[in-house]
Amino acid sequence: MARQIGDVIVDLQNISLRFGGVKALTDISFNVKEHEIRSIIGPNGAGKSSMLNVINGVYHPQEGQIFFKGALRKKMEPHEAAEQGIARTFQNIALFKGMTVLDNIMTGRNLKMKCNFLQHALYWGAAQKEEIAHRIKVEEVIEFLEIQDIRKTPVGRLPYGLQKRVELARALAAEPHILLLDEPMAGMNVEEKQDMCRFILDVNDHYGTTIVLIEHDMGVVMDISDRVVVLDYGKKIGDGVPEEVKNNPEVIKAYLGTSH
Amino acid sequence: MSNTRATAADSASLDTFPRLLMHHAQQRPNRPAMREKEYGIWQTYTWAEVAERVRSIASGLAELGFKRGDRLAVVGDNRPRLYWSVAAAQCLGGIPVMMYQDAVAQEMAYVMQDAEIRFACVEDQEQVDKMLEIKGDLPLLEHVIYDDPRGLRHYNQRFLHGLDEVLEMGRIHHQNHPDFLGNEIDKGSPEDVSVMLYTSGTTGKPKGVCQSHSAFIAAAQGGCSFDKLTDQDDILSYLPMAWVGDHLFSYAQALVAGFTINCPESGETVMGDLREIGPTYYFAPPRVFENLLTQVMIRMEDASSIKRSVFQHFMDVAKRCGADILDGKPVSAADRLQYALGNILVYGPLKNVLGMSRIRVAYTAGAAIGPDLFRFYRSIGINLKQLYGQTETCAYVCLQPDGQIKLDSVGTPAPNVEVKLADNGEILVKGPMLLKAYYKRPDATAESINAEGYFMTGDAGFFDEDGHLKIIDRAKDVGKLTGGGMFAPNYIENKLKFFQHIKEVVCFGNKRDFVTAFVNIDLEAVGNWAERKGMAYAGYTDLASQPQVYELIRECVEQVNADLASDPNMSESQIKRFLVLHKELDADDGELTRTRKVRRNFVAEKYEVLIDAFYAGRKEQFIETQVTYEDGRTNKVSANLRIEDAKTFPPQARKAA
Secondary structure (H helix, E strand, O other), rough: OOOOOOOOOOOOOEEEEOOOOOOEEEEEEEEEEEEOEEEOOOOOOOHHHHHHHHHHHOOOOOOOEEEEOOOOOOOOOOOHHHHEEEEEOOOOOOOOOOOOOHHHHHOHHHHOOOOOOHHHHOOHHHHHHHHHOOOOOOOOHHHHOOOOHHHEEEEHHHHHHHHHHHHHHHHHOOOOOOEEEOOOOOOOOOOHHHHHHHHHHHHHHHHOOEEEOOOOOOOHHHHHHOOEEEEOOOEEEEEEHHHHHHHHHHHHHHHOOOOO | OOOHHEEEEEHOOOOOOOHHHHHHHHHHHEEEEEEEEOOEEEEEHHHHHHHHHHHHHHHHHHHHHHOOOOEEEEEOOOOHHHHHHHHHHHHHHOOOEOOOOOOOOOHHHHHHHOOOOEEEEEOHHHHHHHHHHHHHHHHOOOEEEEEEOOOOOOOOOOEEEEEHHHHHHHHHHHHOOOOOOHHHHHHHHOOOEEEEEEOOOOOOOOOOOEEEHHHHHHHHHHHHHHOOOOOOOOOEOOOOOOOHHHHHHHHHHHHHHHOOOEEEEOOHHHHHHHHHHHHOOEEEEEHHHHHHHHHHHHHHHOOOOHHHHHHHHHHHHHHHHHHHHHOOOOOHHHHHHHHHHHHHHHHHHHHHHHOOOOOOOEOOHHHHHEEEEEEHHOOOOOEEEEEEEOHHHHHOOEEEOOOOOOOOOOOEEEEHHHHHHHHHHHEEEEEOOOOOOEEOOOOHHHHOOOOOOOEEEEEEEEEEOOOOOOEEEEEEOOOOOOOOOOOOOHHHHHHHHHOEEEEEEEEEEOOOOOOEEEEEEHHHHHHHHHHHOOOOOOHHHHHOOOOHHHHHHHHHHHHHHHHHHHHOOOOHHOOEEEEEEEOOHHHHHHHHHOOOOHHHHHHHOHHHHHOOOHHHOOOOEEEEEEEOOOOOOOOEEEEEOOOOOOOOOOOOOOOOO
């Protein structure tokens, strides 16, 4: 493999997250290395999505420390996370249904636009130039994900699997260092899953993007992940390469249950 | 206009494709030669740019060791760079071998072994993977060049080269040897083989058809002068490059007339790209025209009732006088007025939606086109014509002249082509566009060209009173019923296929008591019909077995029977029994050729139990079939197929229904 796994880029240490009396995450530590595909798995309610929300600053854990690119991260808001190169997709598709695929992906470039609202409204001079430059980036992503034929189609008219792909496109348009994918394959058929796997691997390979992935399909997770962390009831019960995790008795117990 | 294109002295030396290319690069360096949609925007390459790239690729190929007479396999979608590599191989006196991009690896291996390929130029990772898969069986294969590097970064095989790399090598080579390529082009002779196209293999293994420069140039010149094509024309190149039609229209004619070819972004975007480019010259097999019409009709069915009635009214006007207006025949002033209004309200916008606003000449061929379909396009003012030809004749035998269009003929013999009929009705042709030979198959060559130098097409047909050629069927497919009546399966199948709900039909009846038929429904059209009826279905197999669908198909069959009954030659070949197949006939299962023609004998063998059931009078029959998916996996589908009887009509009866 030509892809080199780099240094630790996100390091989570002893993270605990509570919503009032409910403990969502308890004393969780793990790290993500640059250029790797890192999966988070666990039964329903294990705290996977909360974990992602901690990474991109939606939730602020009550305890623990987060190091991002080696520096201790202070309380960070989601837009700051986005500016630092963390993009994500959502479990329930969060696209503008009435807008075209192209426009939706363009919104992914939002943070990179330098001109102000008025300039953009007039679409003149620098704003026009800027828009063209962004459009080129967006077109690259469109080609990369092979969605040229639906470029001008309103998102609401697309089948679910394609909407998921558009969401990935929007996240990619932000040129992220880290891509957080929350169940990118939920509700897809086998062929759509295969396509999505291929795109995730391609993104990781071509752009070198670090990917943190939540997924329920074990086949997919074990196939494409470099390392897997397993959560159960907000606690970490396993961490390592897919082979280790698969044979971890704790993990088997959490997934299959044990006889008493 | 066309005779000012080149002076007489010039045209004598314009006898190979590389010379034509260099000529255009000098004569019209800044005219667009090719366009390609990249990153959502149409990029243009001028003739000068194309010539420079071709020179670089050719020099790069020479650097890799490509020699005169070597064959270059070309596989992929219609990409400008693949067209360039075709020209590059020709510059070096090599022979491009065009291969179908959707062929599976094993089919490719056969062609590559047969053609003794040392060099291959392929489009992308998908094709490279196929090459790697069959490399072991191809000891001669030395270099594989790919156009699109995506996904290939970790492929480190020594024999793989990016086309960019080859271009760069060629540029350096050209700096060091500036005279090299000019000399190579000078060495070329018009009698050299310019390209090898493989026959689709409707019968037996594919054969490599060797066509010389002079043959393809003759065919292209004939076609260009016949339809007055100039360097101002635009064509959309979207049909497989390995198909003779694309090679004639997008390569030979483009180089002869100097017009612009436009490559769509991808297979899925062709409709949109067609609309954006608005070609003036267009070619499509009947299937494409049919799909376009089906889509329009489906959308009209969902339109509001006012729109529907306006559409209906003006389509009736068009049906009445549209084709006559196009042919310049006398039409009453009232109808002309109505038609003009219709043009504003319906035909103009419709043509715009179809991307056909600018079309001057459109052709169709490859299969028979339905009369309703053909009439529809002509009636809205699209100059759709038919032509007739095969791979062995550079797709150039008969063309329909403007203004003399007959629905059921393929027109008159093209300029410089001689057509005559053998005693058994087989069509024989002679002219400058005939093949040189089948590659390494002197036996097959001798079999197909008779002692007087006529190519035997294998099609049966006859000339009508105006000298227009009519095709009935493949000569060898025409059989006899036990009752003595003629059985022309294609003729019957085509009649059925013209119904929008029917996609494919295979008829049987040779040496049998009566005619029977397998039917494939059109999933899109029937699906839409079922939706409007509120019928639930789970997929093709389920839909195909619904009793209402059988009723729908029965109506079509009986209509055809009524039609056949009125034709004295054909009244005995009415379809007595039919069934709707549980799966779509598919090229991946070997049932269709890559050009989507039915392989009749293969189907007959594969579904023998069903045919037996037809003639044993059974009401239903269980069948299990293996299907192959695009990725090569296989699965089984099984079904209990119902066999139904259709009403037949006494000879000469008018349509009763």
